Amino acid sequence: MGVEITTTRLEDAAKWAKQSTLEKATNWGRKFSLFSYPFVTACCGMEFMSVAGPKYDLARFGAEFPRFSPRQSDLLMVVGTVTEKQGPAVKRVFDQMAEPKWVIAFGVCASTGGFYQNYHTMPGVDQVIPVDVYIPGCPPRPEQVLDALILLMDRIQSGRGHSQLRDKREQLIASASSDEG
Amino acid sequence: MAQKVLDALKAAHGAAVDRTASAHTDEIAWIKRDQLLAVATWLKNDAAMLFDAPVFCTAIDWIDYRPLDRPPSEFWSEDKPRFTVAYQLRSSKHRHRIRIEIELPEADPKLPSLAGLWPAFNWQERETFDMYGIRFDGHPDLRRIYLYEEFVGYPLRKDYPKEKRQPLVRRDDLPMNPIKVAPMEHK
Numbered sequence: 495m496g497v498e499i500t501t502t503r504l505e506d507a508a509k510w511a512k513q514s515t516l517e518k519a520t521n522w523g524r525k526f527s528l529f530s531y532p533f534v535t536a537c538c539g540m541e542f543m544s545v546a547g548p549k550y551d552l553a554r555f556g557a558e559f560p561r562f563s564p565r566q567s568d569l570l571m572v573v574g575t576v577t578e579k580q581g582p583a584v585k586r587v588f589d590q591m592a593e594p595k596w597v598i599a600f601g602v603c604a605s606t607g608g609f610y611q612n613y614h615t616m617p618g619v620d621q622v623i624p625v626d627v628y629i630p631g632c633p634p635r636p637e638q639v640l641d642a643l644i645l646l647m648d649r650i651q652s653g654r655g656h657s658q659l660r661d662k663r664e665q666l667i668a669s670a671s672s673d674e675g
Numbered sequence: 676m677a678q679k680v681l682d683a684l685k686a687a688h689g690a691a692v693d694r695t696a697s698a699h700t701d702e703i704a705w706i707k708r709d710q711l712l713a714v715a716t717w718l719k720n721d722a723a724m725l726f727d728a729p730v731f732c733t734a735i736d737w738i739d740y741r742p743l744d745r746p747p748s749e750f751w752s753e754d755k756p757r758f759t760v761a762y763q764l765r766s767s768k769h770r771h772r773i774r775i776e777i778e779l780p781e782a783d784p785k786l787p788s789l790a791g792l793w794p795a796f797n798w799q800e801r802e803t804f805d806m807y808g809i810r811f812d813g814h815p816d817l818r819r820i821y822l823y824e825e826f827v828g829y830p831l832r833k834d835y836p837k838e839k840r841q842p843l844v845r846r847d848d849l850p851m852n853p854i855k856v857a858p859m860e861h862k
């Protein structure tokens with residue numbers, strides 16, 4: 495025992511990056527069939543509708559099916575201002591989602607709190623859940639959203655999403671301690 | 676036009692009215708809080724008044740008040756009443772309006788609730804309580820309306836720290852030994 499892998503240190507990077515063929519194939523499948531759950535709270539929602547609509551068409555990238563139940567989705571899009579009062583709700587939605595799961599913070603409000611700096615707004619949704627990709631902009635252009643989606647797909651393929659890294663870390667800890675034992 | 680309203684109010688309840696003012700087509704009467712209920716009942720029911728439409732209820736915190744180019748000491752001192760509660764009323768029958776204001780000291784920010792007379796003030800008074808901590812005596816359900824019950828203090832009071840947050844949840848999944856990043860060297 496006594497194995498502790500808590501950071502992504504440089505010397506570990508090679509270990510982390512190694513993927514079996516099966517993992518590669520699974521991740522390839524995952525990245526083209528994202529089921530998104532839009533957690534829409536504010537004005538950014540308008541821009542989300544425009545990306546999801548026919549003109550910019552999020553569906554071209556395989557993320558075409560917004561599910562309105564977190565249990566059927568694996569991509570949480572936090573779209574808009576999140577207040578401290580909503581914190582428990584966001585966390586609960588995230589906890590209910592199917593593993594492995596990814597989070598996009600859509601707009602400056604969801605990323606950092608934006609121009610709100612006061613008693614009621616959470617300074618970024620990453621205060622309560624891990625975020626994979628942040629999209630700046632108030633609201634972001636649809637092109638930025640598509641760019642973020644492609645970034646996220648790259649991440650999923652290389653296994654660098656938060657929940658994928660966590661699984662990998664657990665695997666490494668398990669294999670390291672079984673090596674010792 | 677509605678100066679008539681102020682005159683009638685002073686004739687009927689002269690003792691309850693501190694002072695009156697007219698500004699920007701608004702008629703304002705400052706009312707003593709122990710006679711607020713009597714005055715409000717009269718405003719609602721008197722045939723010449725008939726204020727049937729409650730417009731808003733809010734509060735003002737005067738602590739450290741001053742115009743931008745003047746020192747606060749000229750305008751604000753500890754012994755002045757810190758809060759003002761304002762009710763705006765309108766009559767759809769006579770088409771006149773009035774604002775009644777009640778001044779409250781910091782130590783005892785309490786006044787009778789008007790939610791019994793105008794039910795629309797129910798939530799507005801809850802909001803005023805939520806944001807300023809003004810107590811409305813006789814309110815049917817005086818709880819916070821926007822903020823959560825765990826919240827301590829009243830955020831729209833001017834002495835509430837501007838950036839003080841009171842989070843309900845925070846993350847618990849961060850690594851126990853976070854990476855220490857050495858400061859970057861600029862060449």
Ligand code: SF4
Pocket residue numbers: 536537538539573574575600601602603604608631632633634
């Ligand atoms: S980032 Fe701008 S557009 Fe988006 S929710 Fe915040 S204020 Fe609204």
